[in-house]
Amino acid sequence: MRSQAVLSIASMAAAAHAASNDTAQTPRAVPSLWDGQCFYPTADGGFQLETYLGRWYQVAGTLAPFTAGCKCIYAQYALNDDGNVQVNNTCEAEGRPVNILGTASPADPTYGLDGAFRVQFPGQPAEECPGPNYIVQDYANDIAIVQSSNFTTLFILSREQHLEESVIQPGGTAGCIVASRLAEASPELSILVIEGGANNYNEPIIVNPALYLQNLAPCSITATFHKANKSEHLAQRELVVPCGGVLGGGSSINFMMYTRAQQDDYDSWKTPGWSADELRPFLRKLETYHGTGAAKDHGFDGPVHISSGSYRSLIAEDDFIEAGKALGYPEINDLQSLDTNNGVSRWLRYVSPEGKRQDTAHTYLHPKLQAGDAYPNLHVVVQAKVLRVLIDGDSKRAVGVEYTPNPAFQALGINLTQAPTHTVRARKLVILSSGACGTPAILERSGVGDPKILQRAGVPVLVDLPGVGHDYQDHHLIIYPYRTNLAPEETIDGILRAGRDAPTVFSGNKLLGWNAMDAAAKLRPTEDEVQALGPEFKESWDRDFRDAPNRPLMLMVLVNCFLGDQASVPVDQYASIGTYTAYPYSRGHMHITGPELKDPLDFDVGYFSDANDIDLKKLMWAYKKQRELMRRTKMYRGELAIAHPRFPEGSKAACTELDGPLELGNVRDVEYSAEDDAAIEAWIRENVGTTWHALGTAKMAPREKMGVVQPNLDVHGVKGLKIADLSIPPENVGANTNNTALMIGEKAADIIMRELGLQGTMSE
Missing domain, CATH: 3.50.50.60 (FAD/NAD(P)-binding domain)
Known part of the structure; x- marks a missing residue:
């Protein structure tokens, strides 16, 4: 089978050298010369000795005394001072390398072209037709066919050990x-x-879910960082977008949130073979599901385990779910069935029950x-x-x-x-x-x-x-942190503070198998909220969302920690709400500026480049919505002001610090002035970032x-x-x-x- 593959490649490569009237699948014909006793092949007219030197692997060939019982056969060709070529043939026999040295001398003009050599090895018998070996094809310096003048030996050589x-x-x-x-x-x-x-393989910061942020640190060698062009829409910032830079790609460094697309999403592709119903079998095939939900919606014998991992913080999880209900969003048993939307749910993750990514x-x-x-x-x-x-x-x-x-x-x-x-x-x-x-x-x-x-x-x-x-395209993300009354075992703040020492300090701790995300939501605004966002927003809503109830406007997730630099905040236990747009209108581009890897990219993330700032208005709505949700939790002790908008002095929307929760059941929405909205807009432009969803x-x-x-x-x-x-x-x-x-x-x-x-x- 291997020799067939090689011959096929050789034939295709030969076609690249064929005359213009040859078809793409026809190798060049190589005539042989007959002198009355022996045939002499015609060598490759384009042969160049300099490019032929170096190592060649034998991927197929006739039997030769030296190679009997051998494997891993290769030849090394080097130019001697006298103009001859040293031939060092090596192979492996019974686990030991064996080699034989010989000399290849250019044949005299009788035999024609430069690709003809007399090859001599010590102790080898003389041939009946004593002509030279011929390099009859030299395919772009990658594949070569070498045969003797009497056609008793033929070798197919490759620059690569495996084709x-x-x-x-x-x-x-x-x-x-x-x-x-x-x-x-x-x-x-x-x-x-x-x-x-x-x-x-078994890299601690990858296999232990709680250490995922280390993969996104500026010094990380498991991510690839792409610096975007300066953007007028983002307060003149040059956004940096990390992507997977390790085996497994993004699945090795992401936040591990098990989140499926909507039925409408795949149907909107309008591509034969790629509708939601046609893709459901593949969605089931990949997973072993350990959660609730209808059996028809999930798979139970796939390679990827979907579970709670080794730990859940039920206190914070329940708190988030109840707060969502207080805002009118029901708890949905399975928000990943492709046909459910506009509610809060308990989230699973791409983590095994034993706690491994x-x-x-x-x-x-x-x-x-x-x-x-x-x-x-x-x-x-x-x-x-x-x-x-x-x-x-x-x-x-x-x-x-x-x-x-x-x-x-x-x-x-x-x-x-x-x-x-x-x-x-x-x-x-x-x-x-x-x-x-x-x-x-x-x-x-x-x-x-x-x-x-x-x-x-x-x-x-x-x-x-x-x-x-x-x-x-990318989903646009902002994360807002809050002070809480959570206990140390209910967040991963301690693990994040431990940094690179965390695998040792927390060895055997079930928190290592947790990504600190137990609850999330897919949300849509109310009719009053749509109206409040202005006529341009309403126009886009009526066009793309009103008659598509399967489409969320925004995703929100509870994260049991402060996701920024732990050294910048007091030692405490935090919770954060991440908000990100589901279907941004903004578009960017990514192009090369030169032919080499070292040449910078022309990279425009495109955030907020859409007409009428619809994407920006989505995130302004999300800021107010997530804040109201968090204010209705028992754990809430105020906003961590360093990561919230800078509201003007005396604003009713100013951040607060509390010793206890607000009076649940009697929480009034925060009032925002026009100046407050301007502060929110400025904060979003200055801080929006990637969701790593390019x-x-x-x-x-x-x-x-x-x-x-x-x-x-x-x-x-x-x-x-x-x-x-x-x-x-x-x-x-x-x-x-x-x-x-x-x-x-x-x-x-x-x-x-x-x-x-x-x-x-x-x-x-």
């Missing part, structure tokens, strides 16, 4: 799922995962990587950045990727400007899974994108696809609608290239996006397996 039939890069949330499912489906597929970050590396990849020789077809390279996809200019087919060591992990003093690049070839497929912040840059460096952007960046245009990097930068839509991929995830205009990550959703989802990423991974695996003639994961 991958499928390349998945990098090891993001969805990419790990695709790689795992394909490895299960066929041992004939050779799968390579290329991850820009480190291996996350359920990222896709640990749930899909690592079980196979740790299974000995059970999956020899699955390979992972970490700390390696993909530069570009290699696309054949004639056939417009993706034939591999080029990658380089990630500079963030290189030793000090290395010359990073000359870091080595590596090429891996793909016979069947290249799959991008770099996320909404990574995939567009790889596509553009590969020559796929808007011609104007590529030309400015100095990248040759291979495929005109203007939608690449367009329509960047999507839409390579959306699934027709090309004429700025689409980048088709419903089968093929990139428009490129063969053998698919995208499987959060860059593909054409519209946003009213939820944290991890669940959508997991679904995309399962759906992508099913699509690919069907196309490869393997059994799909879902029944017809």
Whole structure:
């Protein structure tokens, strides 16, 4: 099987050198010469000795005395001072390296071209036809076929030890799922995962849920930080957006909130095969659900455990639920069924009952990587950045990727400007899974994108696809902290204060298996609140929400801690409310400015760039709503003023500090003046940030609608290239996006397996 794969690749590569009248699938014919006794092959006319030197791996060949009983055969070619080439053949026999040295001398002109060599090894018998070895094809310096003059020996050599039939890069949330499912489906597929970050296996700050904020610290090596352009809408700030920078992608560093999209969300994509009803089987397949709710809505034997983890703070959880009811929002038993909305609910998390994070590396990849020789077809390279996809200019087919060591992990003093690049070839497929912040840059460096952007960046245009990097979206987040009367075991403030020492200090403590988020809500405003937000807001509400009761305007979550710098606040126990928009109107972009990794990105988050400031008004409504909810809890002891709007002196909306709760059942809403509203607006512009929910930068839509991929995830205009990550959703989802990423991974695996003639994961 391996030799068939190699020969197939060789034939395809030969086509790139074919005459212009050859078809893309026809290898160049190589005539042989006959002198009356022996045939002499014709060497490669484009052969260059300098590029042929170095190491070549034998991936197929005829038997030779030296290689009998050997494996891992390779040859090292080096130029001697006398113009001859030293040949060092090495292989492994019975666990020991064995090598033999020989010499390759350029043949005399009788034999023609430069790709002909006389090869001599000590003690080897003379051939009946004593002509030289010929390098009859040299395919872009990656594949070579070498044969002897009498045709008794032939070797197929490759610069890469393994010729991958499928390349998945990098090891993001969805990419790990695709790689795992394909490895299960066929041992004939050779799968390579290329991850820009480190291996996350059993990393304490990843597997222990309570330590998740350490992954987002400025010095973190498990996140990749993208600095955006200065924005006039955000008080001239340059927002920084962290994304997954470790195996497992965002699923390894996120907040682990189990939040599903709405039925309307997937239906709004209007894409064949991607409606909510068509996606439900994949949503069930990925999970083992440990919560309440209808059995038809959930899965019970998938890789990802959905549970409460090892701890819940029932006091704070109940408090939040009751406060929501006091505001008119009912408790909903299962707010993740796709068809429930506008209420408060007890939240589960991507955490096992034993208290371990359920990222896709640990749930899909690592079980196979740790299974000995059970999956020899699955390979992972970490700390390696993909530069570009290699696309054949004639056939417009993706034939591999080029990658380089990630500079963030290189030793000090290395010359990073000359870091080595590596090429891996793909016979069947290249799959991008770099996320909404990574995939567009790889596509553009590969020559796929808007011609104007590529030309400015100095990248040759291979495929005109203007939608690449367009329509960047993110949910807009602000977190508001409060003073509470919670006990130390009811928050993770102590764990956060312990910092890097937390795994040791809290070893064995059940709080390590908790993300401090037990309750949340999907909310819509009342009719009076819609009217109060102005005519432009009402117009957008009537158009996009009024007749779509399945769509929330805002999500809110209770977090049992202060999420900022613990050194900036008194030692205490805090609670915070996070508020984030479900369907922002604002759009941004993410593009390259040059052909290399070191070139900065042109990154516009686009926050509040929408007409009539509708997104801003959503967050102004959310500030007032979350504050009223918190004021109706028993734990409430006032606002932590350093993270609330700076209300004018004497304002009725000023922050307070209390010794006890407000009189529940008799709490009056805070009154806000026009000056107070201005203070809220200013605070939001100065402090709104990412929810780490970037999507839409390579959306699934027709090309004429700025689409980048088709419903089968093929990139428009490129063969053998698919995208499987959060860059593909054409519209946003009213939820944290991890669940959508997991679904995309399962759906992508099913699509690919069907196309490869393997059994799909879902029944017809």
